[in-house]
Amino acid sequence: MDVIIPVDLWGEDGDAVIATWLFQSGELVSPGAVLAEVMYEKASMEVTSPGAGRLTILVEAESPVRQGQLIGRIET
Amino acid sequence: MTATATATATAAPTRRLTIAKAMSEAIGLSMDADPKVIVLGEDIGALGGVFGTTQGLLERFGAARVRDTPISETAFIGAAVGLAAAGMRPIVELMFVDFFGVCMDAIYNLAAKQSYFSGGHVCCPMVLMTSVGGGYGDAGQHSQCLYATFAHLPGLKVVMPSNAYDAKGLMLSAIADANPVVFMFHKALQGMGWLGTVPGSIVHVPSEMYTVPIGRAATVRPGRDITLVGLGLTVHLALQAATTLAAQGIEAEVIDLRSIAPLDREAIAASVAKTRRLIVVDDDYRSFGVSAEVIAGACEGDVDWLSAPARITHPDVPIPYSPALEHPLLPSAAKIVEASTRLCHDKVE
C-alpha cells in the first residue's frame, strides 16, 4: 500500500514539509494511525495509515512534499 | 516510556501522539464524560491553542465550553477559581508561564489557598496549563521554566510530562483532582513542528481513558552507578547521556520526576540508596529550585555518598536571547556526561 499525501490536504498549490514521522521504517502500523505530521505554512496536518503492515519511509522528515506525493509504503 | 516504546516497536502496532495531541485528547475525553469540564484561555478556540493543547475542541464542544478569552489573565484565571468553587471543572491556559506575573494573585493567593481558608469546604478543582522552556531564541520573557516558583507554594500541585503517554495520563489525573494543578508542558517536547520536537516525547498513547498518578516519579532507565534526575526536556538529555555513559561502562539510572509538587522523594531515595551518586538536571534557574530541593531531600536521608551530589541547571541569569549565549547556558547531554564521568571517576579509572 502506498502512503500518499492526500490531494486536498492543504487546498492550495505549493510545497508543504514533513515535520515529523511518528514511526520509523520497519515498524508495524495499524489502519488510520497517524504516521506523519505535515506542515503547510504553520498549519499542521496529519497523514494517516491506509492499512496495516510494516512501514517503509520514502521521504524523510524536513523534506518538502506536494499533495499527491508518495512518501512511504506499507507492506502487509 | 522509552523502554515501552522500544519493546512495542517490534510487537503490536502502536498509536503515537505528540504531547499536544495527547493533551487535547485527554481534555476532549473529559469533556465528553463530564459536562462540568470547560476550557478557557487565549487563542484556545479556533486556533486550538498556540501550542496545540485544545486542537479540535471548539468544533466538538462549541464556544460555550471552549472559551477564547480577552488578554485578561487576572480576570479569567480568577474566574476559573470561581468556576471551580461553584462545582465546575475549568481548564485554563496561561499561554507562557512567563506571563504569570500579571495573574499570580489569582493563582497563589486564591486558587492555592481556597481549600485551606475554607477548612476544606470549598475546593478548587482547576487545571492551569502553561508552556515552559527555551532553547529557541525567544528571550527572557518567553523562555523561562519557573518550576520552583509554583512548586514552592503550598496548595498547588505541579506536574510536567516528558512524553505523550504521561501527558495524557497526568492531564486526566489533573482534571479529576479536587485541587488546583499546574500542568506545565515544555515547548521543546510539544510536537509543534515550528518549535522542533524531541522524538522521544512522541510515544504510544492508548485511545481510552487512563491516569498517571500525580506525585509519582518514573524510573525510565534502570542503572546501578549513578542517579540522573530530570523533568520534561532534561529527561531526554539524561537518557541521551546515559547511552553515552553506558558505552564507557557507567550505568546511569534515569528518573523522570513527572510531578514537581508533590515531589516523589521515595523514588529518589530508593535510587540513590542503590547508586550513591546523584545529578539533578534542571533547565530552570539554579538557585532555590527543583535541583536544590531534590538534592536537599536526598541528603536528608541516610546515604553513604560515593561522591557529592551535583546539579546541572541554567545559571542565575535571565534567559538570554542570542543563541551564542542561550545554548551554552542550558543543560545538555554533553554536560551530563562530563559531570557523571567526574562523579564516577573511580569507575572510569
Added chain:
Amino acid sequence: MPAERDVRLRMYEQMVTSRYFEEAIKLAYLEGKQPLFNMAKGPIPGEMHLSSGQEPCAVGVCAHLRHDDSVTATHRAHHIAIAKGVALNAMTAEIFGKRDGLSGGRGGHMHLFDSAVNFCCSGIVAQGMGPAVGAALAAKLAGSDAVAVSFIGEGAANQGAFHESLNLAAVWKAPVIFVIEDNAWGISVAKRTSTAIARNSDRAAAYGMPGRFVPDNDIDAIYDAAGDAVHRARAGGGPTLIEIETWRLEGHFMGDAEGYRPGGEVADLQARDPLIVYRRRLADAGISVVEFESIERRAGRAVADALEFARKSDYPAVESAFETVFS
C-alpha cells in the same frame, strides 16, 4: 493642521525605512527555516512580530517627540523604534543576537532598549503602561516639559494594567499619551469578540481624560491627534488616550498560518497599504518622483548598512551572559 512639507517627508522616510527594514528582516529570518519552519533555526531565532501596515501609528506620533521624551512599546515594535530614532545598526545587531547589539544580544527583538532616545519595548501585553506613567511623573517632578508615550495594542485595553495606569496617570495629571494601535486582532482573537465596547477611546471618559479615535490608519490625522495630546501634556494638561484604527499586514508572528482571518481580509488591507496611500497623497501635494526616489534610496541604504553591520558583528562571548544582571 496638516504637517509642514519637511515633516511629512520625514514621516514618509521613516515609514519607508521601517517597511524596508522589515522586508530585509523577513528574508533574513527565513534563512535556515526552510523548508521546515523552525523558530530555533537561522540567523534570527525566536518569535518575529512584524509591524508592516502599522507604520503611521508610530511615525505620526513620534514626529512630535524629542530624544528626552520616553516611549514604551510592545512586542511589535520595529516601526516605533525607528520612528523614535533608535540606532538602526545596533538594533539590527541585537535582532541578530550579536555583540554590537543594543544589549549585546541579551534582549533580542522583543526587548529593545535604547537609553539614548529613551526607548524600550516588552513582550508582556500592557507592561509598558505603568513605566510610561512613571517616566512622565519623573519629567514633571524634574520640572521638564518632556512627555512619555506608551504604545499598546487593542488587546492590552483588557488588561488590568491598562485601567490602573489610566487612572493613575489621570490622578497624577502625568504628561503621558497612551496610544492604542488597534489592528483588530489579538493573535487569533478578534477585537469584537474580546472587547465589550467598539471604541477603546471611549474608555478615556471613565478616567477623566480626553479620548481620541483616529480611523482609517490615516497618518495626517494621527499626526494631528498626537500633536494635540503632546501639546496638552507638555503644557501640564495631563494624559490623553488615542486609539488608532490600523492594520496588521502580516500574521501575529512570522509563520502564522492566519487561518482565523476572514478570506480576502489581507488582500483588502494590502490594497489600502498606508505606504502607498501616503505616497499618493504626497504626490498630489506636489512631491516629485525625484524626491521620492531620493528618500527611498536613502532608506534602502540605511537598511542595507544596518543588515551588513549586524551580519559582520561577532557573536557575544558566553561570559557576557553573566554581566549586567545587576548594574
